[in-house]
Amino acid sequence: AGRALLDRLRPFVYRRYLDYGALNSLRELKGLIDRDAQAKGAADNLKLGPGGIREVEFIVQLFQLTRGGQDARLRDARLRPVLAYLGEAGLLPADAVKALDAAYVLLRRAENAVQLHGDLQTHVLPTEETARAAFAAALGCADYVAAMAPLEAARQRVRREFERLFAEPEKTPQSRCFDSAAGEAWGVSAEDPETLSAQGFGNGAALVAKALTDLRQSRQMRTLSDAAQQRLRALLPLLLDEAIKQPEPAVAATRVFEVIAAILGRSTYLILLHDSAMARAALLRLCAASPWLTTLLARTPALLDALLDPRLATEAPSKDQLRDDLVTRYARVEASDVEAQMDVLRRYRQEMTLRIAASDLAGSLPLVQVSDRLTWLAEAIVDRALASGWAQLAEAHGEPSHADGRPAGFAILGYGKFGSIELGYGSDLDLVFVYDCDAPDATTSGARPLSNAQFFARLGQRIVHYLATQTPAGRAYEIDLQLRPSGNSGLVVSGLPSFARYQRESAWTWEHQALLRARSIAGSEALCAAIADVRREVLCRVRNAETLRREVAEMRARMRTSLEKRTAGKWDVKQGAGGLIDAEFLTQYLCLRDAHSEARLIEYTDNWRQLEALADAQRITPEQKDSLLHATRVYRGWLHRRALQQADGLADQADFAAERAAVAALWQQLVVAPSSSGEVQ
Structure with a gap:
């Protein structure tokens, strides 16, 4: 009792x-x-x-x-x-x-x-x-x-x-805009924005005044205690003062009110923002810089804790730090508490994404290093999901093994942006699950045995559950399994022989293009090495250059027809002619065409190093390599910034004229009308 x-x-x-x-x-x-x-x-x-x-x-x-x-x-x-x-x-x-x-x-x-x-x-x-x-x-x-x-x-x-x-909180400073003690900000209505305009909000004062009015009249306000309302009234002038310091004060203020509306019922965060000038300043900087981050903070108020860390925008975590820190946090929850483990994964992804984004916006991380860290973060989380799923199934059903008693293996492959180490802030994860067991019909070793094949099927399902299930803390990641053998009609988990046979005998050219960007993310080292051998063998086969060229060109044309966004005066930076996908397809075509004689072309999974390898092997000139690399970096950087602004991928027709022309010319030269020799032109 x-x-x-x-x-x-x-x-x-x-x-x-x-x-x-x-x-x-x-x-x-x-x-x-x-x-x-x-x-x-x-x-x-x-x-x-x-x-x-x-x-x-x-x-x-x-x-x-x-x-x-x-x-x-x-x-x-x-x-x-x-x-x-x-x-x-x-x-x-x-x-x-x-x-x-x-x-x-x-x-x-x-x-x-x-x-x-x-x-x-x-x-x-x-x-x-x-x-x-x-x-x-x-x-x-x-x-x-x-x-x-x-x-x-x-x-x-x-x-x-x-x-x-236990030091007393810093003394609340006198508001530049209002008498913070009287909470005059609370009295500003949408019909009377003059005070805001005079104090630095300019033409945006009406928007800020309306946001204040909407907040005051919101349904959440009616449920607040008197003490909580007093805290809010004391906080608002300080937030307005901080907003005035931003490049676009009205934008910063209206966005930060979205966050405040989300935390009205959690007075502890109102106290945090009132007592900590550092937290207020960090919040306004992030909201001013990105509506995407504003939405993230509003949906996940627990991230406000991170605003107290002075390293927020200056020390992005390393690969080892990401993995070790997650292992440490995981150890703090009970192994049997699945919900708590899932929450750890989600909150860790959100917190580390915030830290990476803060460093990105502060200019302390170039684009490539942002993608590196977002990819390392996903690797650490997928690895924990695999470890948890395996441990739970093994405890309930025992472990699978080969016919001779050796432990069976399981591996997770990352495709797409995950495989090529190019994840962005909102990227999903393209995953393929492979197991290695020569006795799939034999049973596991526990008191409630499953067939080995069932064990691995449930393991794949459990990993997806850990990562993609919607909980109060959100999702860790959206998961896409369409690149598994046979696509949506195929099994969630494939045995190594089936995976190899499909890649050798049944895969389409576009699937081999996808395999160029695939790599093992987590799992048995021996199985990961075996999958790498299959990848190398398949990608290095001799191909009919003309057939390959035609299939790549046809697939690209179908993609543009179905995926390109067409708006008057705009150009789709990703799917449009001369855009990012053209540059990537061009690289993939050349690697598949020549890998049989130059295995180093498929050693790496990212577009950058594949282009470097093509130039080193004299399959393209240094000038062609530089032109493609430059265009790829410019496109990716622009799309990255647009994602932070929650904007689409359409640029003005006049933008990127030089890059578009260079990529389109190389597409015409190397794919549409290549020389028969395959040598540098």
Whole structure:
């Protein structure tokens, strides 16, 4: 019954989202304790006085209350293990953890020493000489002065750390636009935007005034408590001040109000934005820069936590950091809690995408490195989904194996932008699942066995479930399985022999073009190597150059007919003639044509290095390579920026004239009317 009660209380103690209100509550409670201690002259109280035991406890409890809902490792009643974990998780500096732990041990020893003399339940340092001598002796010191020196140093260290973490929020600055104390911003109506216009919103003042009015009259406002409305009124002038600093103040303000409307029911985030100038500034910069990011933040308010990280726009995570950090976060949830694991994947994708986008917008990451990191992030998440799916099925049904007892293998292939390391912010994942088991009809080793083939089919389904199921935290990724053998009519998971046979005997030319961009993302190393061998064999076969040329040209024509967007005065940068897909098809055609004599042409899966290989093999000239690379980079960079602005891929007809002409000329020269020799022209 006791355990059941604690389980029912847990959601109230450990909130699902970071609880910044807990900081204010703890700060107020400690203030009451301090005032009571001062009134009673308890400055020398080892428990309640400055730098005492209670302050160490409050430091640990701060992290438990604010983050315990997301991190199960913090839900431990023991102080020292939790304190150690705060250092391991990077929530407190390692030197601070070491100092606090040593101080806590010393304070507890001192507490025991005080209580030992006279067997009293007291926490006050002794004043009588006899008691002081007993206190020093209990601590193994020569005298009271010697005993107090390290104790005072420890209390001072605790006090410094406590004051750093529990410092009062920065004083709310005077608003440039309004008297923030009176909340005048709340009184601006859509019919009276003059005040906003005069203070820097110019011609956009009417839009900002209307957004304020809409917010004030929204359905969510009617459900807010008086305290929450007061917080909002105090916050709005500060947001308007920050909006004025942006290149387009009205755009920044109206977008940030979308986020505010989404968090009205979560007063903890209103407190965060009111108390932290850094968080406000970061929020306005991101909203001003991109409507896509505005939508992301509005849909996922938990991302506002990341605004407190000063590294947000300056330190994009590396490949190892992405993988290691996700493994660490995954370890914080129970292995049996599938919903919690799925939430970790979704929130991690959202948080890291925000960090990458912030670095991108700040100019600290070039386009290629943005795509690299978005791809590494997807790899880490897919790898965790595979590990979780396998572990759950193996626990329930045992593991599959070959006829001779060797462990069976499973691998995930990435195609398209995932395979070519060119993911964008909204990209889906093209996946193909392959298993290696020479006894598909044999059964797994568990108490409730499945056939090996069933095991792998369920594993594929579970991975898709982990990644693509809509939960309150959203989706990790949209998953596309159409590139598997036989497309939508094929099995979700293929055995290695079936995969190889299909690629050798049944795949269309366009599927081999897709295979050029495919690579193993996760799974058994041996199976990944075997798939690489199949890929190499298939792509390096001798092909009839004329048949290949005709099939590539016909497929490109069909794609343009069905996919190109046609609008008067506009040009489709991706699908239009001379656009990005033409450049990619051209590269793929040349690689398939000549890979039988130059295997290095298919070594890499990205367009950039394939073009480099074609030039090194003298299949195109350095000038042709540079022309195609330049056009590809320009197109991708433009489409990338358009995606952040939630805009379509249509450019003005006059745009990219040189790049379009260069790609179209090379398409005509190398695909439409190539020389019979296949040599550089």
